[in-house]
Amino acid sequence: LSERLSGVFDRLTKQGALSEDDVKTALREVRVALLEADVSLPVARDFVKAVQAKATGQAVTKSITPGQQVVKIVHDELVHVLTGDEDPGKLKIDNPPAPILMVGLQGSGKTTTTAKLAKRLKERENKRVLMASLDVNRPAAMEQLQILGAQIGVDTLPIVKGEDPVTIAKRAKTQAAMGGYDVYMLDTAGRLHIDAELIAQAAAVRDVAQPRETLLVVDGLTGQDAVNVATEFDDKIGVSGVVLTRMDGDGRGGAALSMRAVTGKPIRFVGLGEKMDAIETFEPSRIAGRILGMGDIVSLVEKAQETLEAEQAERMMRRFTKGQFNMNDLRSQLEQMMKMGGMEGMMSMLPGAAKMQKQMDGAGIDDKMLKRQIALIQSMTKRERANPQILQASRKKRIAKGAGLEVSELNKLLKMHRQMADMMKKMGKMGKGGMLKQAMK
Ligand code: GDP
Numbered sequence: 001l002s003e004r005l006s007g008v009f010d011r012l013t014k015q016g017a018l019s020e021d022d023v024k025t026a027l028r029e030v031r032v033a034l035l036e037a038d039v040s041l042p043v044a045r046d047f048v049k050a051v052q053a054k055a056t057g058q059a060v061t062k063s064i065t066p067g068q069q070v071v072k073i074v075h076d077e078l079v080h081v082l083t084g085d086e087d088p089g090k091l092k093i094d095n096p097p098a099p100i101l102m103v104g105l106q107g108s109g110k111t112t113t114t115a116k117l118a119k120r121l122k123e124r125e126n127k128r129v130l131m132a133s134l135d136v137n138r139p140a141a142m143e144q145l146q147i148l149g150a151q152i153g154v155d156t157l158p159i160v161k162g163e164d165p166v167t168i169a170k171r172a173k174t175q176a177a178m179g180g181y182d183v184y185m186l187d188t189a190g191r192l193h194i195d196a197e198l199i200a201q202a203a204a205v206r207d208v209a210q211p212r213e214t215l216l217v218v219d220g221l222t223g224q225d226a227v228n229v230a231t232e233f234d235d236k237i238g239v240s241g242v243v244l245t246r247m248d249g250d251g252r253g254g255a256a257l258s259m260r261a262v263t264g265k266p267i268r269f270v271g272l273g274e275k276m277d278a279i280e281t282f283e284p285s286r287i288a289g290r291i292l293g294m295g296d297i298v299s300l301v302e303k304a305q306e307t308l309e310a311e312q313a314e315r316m317m318r319r320f321t322k323g324q325f326n327m328n329d330l331r332s333q334l335e336q337m338m339k340m341g342g343m344e345g346m347m348s349m350l351p352g353a354a355k356m357q358k359q360m361d362g363a364g365i366d367d368k369m370l371k372r373q374i375a376l377i378q379s380m381t382k383r384e385r386a387n388p389q390i391l392q393a394s395r396k397k398r399i400a401k402g403a404g405l406e407v408s409e410l411n412k413l414l415k416m417h418r419q420m421a422d423m424m425k426k427m428g429k430m431g432k433g434g435m436l437k438q439a440m441k
């Protein structure tokens with residue numbers, strides 16, 4: 001896949017512009033590549049369609065290659081589709097004891113993942129966890145969990161031979177409540193394939209435990225099948241999230257995309273090995289990079305992003321040095337300042353700004369002021385922002401009122417704008433290239 005994609009993008013890289021045909025040809029290859037990464041056919045088709053729509057509307061930026069641009073669009077769209085929860089690693093475990101139900105096929109990694117998550121909850125959130133194995137089918141399955149529990153220092157429910165899964169779940173619930181546990185995890189039995197009995201058993205356990213989270217554990221190396229498994233489990237049992245295991249193997253992770261697209265369920269964790277620490281919170285951009293063929297493409301994307309930003313900055317600078325510094329520019333500068341750690345951090349980076357810094361300090365300019373200034377600019381009309389010189393008394397009153405501030409505050413902002421515009425104009429005249437441009441590098 002990696003080679004195939006690189007090939008496509010190399011070809012694009014060598015051409016000057018990105019025509020609609022180029023996009024189409026490239027995306028045909030992307031689609032094949034996705035299928036090779038085990039993304040299911042309908043998902044690959046929809047994905048390509050979405051990218052096509054986005055790519056075709058976009059102007060070609062001259063300083064990045066068309067290939068980089070397509071990579072970036074493909075990558076961003078992958079991240080977009082893969083992104084589920086804002087904080088996938090946060091399990092709903094308020095109101096102790098909170099039950100977590102683990103479901104999935106046999107060998108998918110349920111027992112291992114149960115222990116990994118228990119360790120995480122214990123170490124990162126300081127939770128008291130009780131684990132219980134409901135796997136009455138496989139010999140030694142219960143002992144497996146018990147051994148892992150001893151290894152990570154997490155309690156397991158005592159084993160009673162001959163009990164059925166529902167009885168064990170009830171016992172776990174009681175024990176968790178009486179023992180003052182924050183969380184109890186139910187590790188269920190799996191089958192090689194989904195069958196009615198497996199589903200019925202899991203549903204019965206679900207009804208008894210009323211789990212706060214039902215995590216479906218899926219082997220990340222299985223492709224197509226993973227989607228069917230996820231759909232089935234979600235329909236019959238209801239799943240709150242997915243854990244993809246064996247992502248330390250060389251599977252491409254296409255299952256992640258299909259599962260997310262088809263079931264809409266968020267991927268929460270990724271298993272990265274047999275060790276108890278080998279689990280991480282799901283990161284969309286990492287999997288996107290993997291589906292596209294690992295690091296080289298991701299770094300290419302980052303480079304493209306940087307170039308784009310640098311180009312925007314340069315375009316802005318060109319305008320500033322011509323004296324075209326309007327309120328929209330000022331606002332984006334102010335917002336930039338907020339992002340870059342406020343006034344001081346920003347000012348220390350501008351050449352020749354020490355004097356202005358003093359003036360600002362004198363005027364009591366701080367980060368709260370940045371917010372007020374942005375509010376003032378927001379209450380200006382489009383025309384006023386482009387031509388601040390048209391601001392007369394009545395307009396000023398309206399703007400200040402709109403922002404809930406005094407006119408004097410607006411006057412300060414206007415003065416600052418004029419000073420900055422003057423300064424930038426002067427800098428633009430200082431020799432070829434200009435100081436600011438130099439400083440931008
Ligand atoms: P269960 O039948 O669903 O409970 O699966 P197990 O938890 O018993 O795991 C089956 C096998 O897969 C064990 O040998 C685990 O060590 C292994 N395993 C589980 N998760 C991972 C993972 O993320 N990466 C790798 N490489 N192996 C894993």
Ligand code: MG
Pocket residue numbers: 110111112135141187188189
């Ligand atoms: Mg097991």
